[in-house]
Amino acid sequence: MGFKITKKFEFSASHQLADLPAEHQCARMHGHNYVVELELGAEDADLLPVGFIRDYGELSTFKDWIDKNLDHRHLNDVMDVNPTAENMAAWVYRTWLLEYPELTCVRVSETPKTWAEYRA
């Protein structure tokens, strides 16, 4: 794959992880300032004539979706799987692949020190 672009999006949300020992800190409800990064890729021949994989501006539909569905929500109420960073990356990838067929990777950060990613 020749080209890649990425764009970051931010939101705040709470979650509580299931399937952990009761004493684990993440078994209690708590919140994060999440960062989600979308990565889109294209071969040289598939670049648009202007030189874009896709206009960054077109990713505003993803930003609108985050604002409406994830920002200041309790993620356990929104996602149908345990809301770990790994599961969120895969869930976002599967949810948005039809809208952005060039999507190659979704990364999710819960803290400045951690990243999880799901890659096609």
Ligand SMILES: Nc1nc2c(c(=O)[nH]1)N=C([C@H](O)[C@H](O)COP(=O)(O)OP(=O)(O)OP(=O)(O)O)CN2
């Ligand atoms: N592989 C994963 N591990 C953890 C996840 C996850 O989604 N995937 N999630 C959590 C918690 O929800 C939260 O992210 C806490 O993470 P952690 O880095 O352990 O928290 P701290 O900031 O308190 O860690 P420090 O060591 O103090 O920096 C846990 N694990």
Ligand SMILES: [Zn+2]
């Ligand atoms: Zn957490």
